[in-house]
Amino acid sequence: MDQLTQAIINGGQTTIANVLLEHYRELGLTNAELLVYLQFKRLMDQGDTFPDANQVAESLGETSNTVFQHLHEMLAKKLLTIESVTANDQKIHDRYNFDGLYEKLAVALTRTPKxxxxxxxxxxxxxxxxxxxxxxxxxxxxxxxxxxxxxxxxxxxxxxxxxxxxxxxxxxxxxxxxxxxxxxxxxxxxxxxxxxxxxxxxxxxxxxIENRLNSAPKPQRQTGANAGPKIPLFKLGEDQSK
The missing domain is CATH 1.10.10.630 (DnaD domain-like)
Structure with a gap:
């Protein structure tokens, strides 16, 4: 068995519905996001429910931040959700769920293009x-x-x-x-x-802000001993030496 045939058999197959490839733009999915989805689907089909974004980034020749950006755009479009499930080991694990992508596809098929x-x-x-x-x-x-x-x-x-x-x-x-x-x-x-x-x-x-200003204590006018020094008053032209 040659190396290519062995790699194909060991690597398994990832299938994608043709109707998705035909209408993915109507779902708001960009070309880059479609590639990210396909890479995640590949790993999920192999049994990894929460693939490492770094691994996907390496396959695409992109940075992990770029992959995360595409993921959060798909989350925003409700094409993807992240679920927490209890596995057989009774531990809680996160997993990606792309069901929203196909739910939107079903809706897109029943309406006009735009x-x-x-x-x-x-x-x-x-x-x-x-x-x-x-x-x-x-x-x-x-x-x-x-x-x-x-x-x-x-x-x-x-x-x-x-x-x-x-x-x-x-x-x-x-x-x-x-x-x-x-x-x-x-x-x-x-x-x-x-x-x-x-x-x-x-x-x-x-x-x-207005309530705080109105409720702030106002300065009190000082009287008596604390009133400060008295300022003498005199009329203009009056002799001050008297």
Missing amino acids: TETATVVENNENSRQKVFKSIETEFGRALSPMEMESISKWFDENHYDPEIIELALREAVLRQVYNLTYMDRILLNWQKRHLTTAAQIEADKQRG
């Missing part, structure tokens, strides 16, 4: 990407897959407006707290107080 709704979805995804990039810039590092999923939940489950998430990021940076847990507490506090727009949040902050 509608006004699709344009709105695309604009929302652009806003989401802007938030991801802002957080990474302020934190000074790339986000982990779990952090990417947490941010996606702010959009998909909590339905926070992107502008509000940006405001929460600004509050966290001002306090030099660079983690999503702190941002989540800020967002939850605003939600409980029914502050659902950036304008409402800014108005609430302004009221807080």
Whole structure:
């Protein structure tokens, strides 16, 4: 058996549905993201449910940060989720789940290629990407897959407006707290107080400033012994030597 044949047999096969290759652009999947998905699928088909991004990066000739960036873009588009499951060894393990990709494919097959709704979805995804990039810039590092999923939940489950998430990021940076847990507490506090727009949040902050100024103790006019030295009064032209 020649070396190529042996490599093909030992390496196994990775199959991909032709309908996905035909319609992947309609799902918002880019060419680069499709390649990343195929590499992850290859490793997952071989039994690795949570492949190492460094291994995928090496196969693609890219950096691990580039691979993580593509993963978080797929998370933002709800093409990918990261699940925690209990394995046979009773330990909790993370795994990638690309079911969302095929769920969106099923929807894409039932609609027209490009509608006004699709344009709105695309604009929302652009806003989401802007938030991801802002957080990474302020934190000074790339986000982990779990952090990417947490941010996606702010959009998909909590339905926070992107502008509000940006405001929460600004509050966290001002306090030099660079983690999503702190941002989540800020967002939850605003939600409980029914502050659902950036304008409402800014108005609430302004009221807080005004209340603090109004409640601050005012300086008291000193009298008696603490009033300080008396300043003599005299009329203009009066002889002061008297």
